[in-house]
Amino acid sequence: QIPQKVDERCFFYCSQTSRGRSEGQLPMCRSICLRKVFPHELMTPTPNNGNDKAKIEGHAGLPLPPEGQPPKRGYFSGVLEEPKETRYWREGWYLWTSRSPWSACDKIDSMQKNLPTQALRRQTREKEEERIYNEWAKRPPGPKPSVDEVSQHLRTELDGSFSSQIGVNFPPIFHWYVSSLIALPPPLLARIEKLLNPTFKVMETVRESFESGAQQELAMRMWEKARSPDPFILARNVCRKVWEKWNEGPPDGDAKSDE
Template identity: 35%
Template sequence: MSSTGDSSTSKNSHKKDSPGSPAQRRPAVLFESLPGIKIITPPKGQFSPQVDERCFTFCSQTITGRIHRREPECYSICVRNVFAHEVRNIIAFKNHRDVDSTGKARYPLPVEGQHRPTHDEAELQPPAPKETQHWEEGLYVWFSKSRWAAQDHMSQMSLGLAGQMDLARRRAARHAIWNEYQAYLKRQAATQATPPEPIQPPIHANGVEELATPLPSLEEQRHHADDKWFGPIVPPHPGPDLAYQADVSYLLHPTAPVPVLHTQVLSLLKPARTMLAIANESLVSGEQQKFWVRVWNKAFTKEPFTLAARTIKWSLDKWNSKESDSSSPDS
């Protein structure tokens, strides 16, 4: 009997000492059930959720323009903030390959951001080639009055500077192919109107013709330019011309505030600053307090009522004198 009781007692004590038993659980803390406060620092660089560009577009259309199917008048403005990791290799972001000696990436600005000669410069002399402008760290302001330019700009908001540069190169290549094809069509039309002149064989100094290679026939000469654009091979249209977008769009990089506007604002606010300085000086010196104390003391004397009575009497006298002058006959 004693051995059975001892074994049951040891089993009960083993159950109480087990890790999963309620006796071994940590007591609950009151603050554990309350929601905690987490301080999260947003990532920087390429993983930052910070906004780097905002665009605003306003379009309008008239009744006549809708009837004649004209393009709407659109005005767009975008503010772009270029960060350091986009134009420079930093510790956490080293993806730029074409960098200069200072470590700055060389991503060229779009067509609207490059130097364009004015109308007077173009008339005086042919424009000299200017240095290519590249993206730099800081704010850029882009504005345009073209609907197509606004749509194209918004479609490029999902691309980085490298992607925009590659897209511009592909578009320039497509425009070059399209221009070459258009020039080919013009040459072909001119060739059909006037047949090409036959190629003369080269002649040596002794006057003997050199016929080492056979001369192409007139038909071969006519279709020599058709080898590249044979049959239905027609390049696709590249879209709006980049030169046209440069005429209706502008990209500015304001590095510093305009000094003239800043000076004008300061001169406009100068009287207000002077007035506030005088008021502050009178308050600090106690003149304002003395003045209002004198006003309060004068309010309980006969002087305010005497002044008011004199003012009313003077106004009535003036009124009566005007009525008498208007009622008297002309002399």
């Protein structure tokens, strides 16, 4: 039985300027997600009996997306060196961050897909990205860019279009280059849970109040109270008291002190 529990919470923030909008620039976006991988997500039907489950472990498991893998070396040289280590999904908590608007859209889309479906989709995209990169690697060699030019190119690509267009001296930059996925260690996890526990309780209480109809009942009572004569009577009484005090003038002590 799959538990009815929240396994991911995300917070997205995007902003745009008037000039950026007029020039067709992408918005500035920042994203952060907390993802909990439950045991049932690492289970797969066995070949013998579809009702039985076998836990996926080690190299038979599901690899993390590129933002969770060690970086590849030689990206700017045109000769990629595959990392010696491949990281896989494990039970526990993960922290995902990004500053790419495309990554934010992709993350929202991935929240309706399980880990095996995400892995298959990622394989298809990696093949396309590899094809684009290989086309760039076969380009006629141009002048070697300086360190400043490389830094400027990265800033432009990572904060700008995130395009996969092939340049002369620079390889295409894909949006997962500005995303990261890390597994949270248990001690850090305990602190985060303690920090966010009050927030989760408040959100759960608010959700239950909406489901039970308490919020709707409160709104109806407030509306009925606002339509009743009580608020107007209260306001009238306050205004009358203020007017009476105003007509009475200052106390006797204040009048004598003025003389």
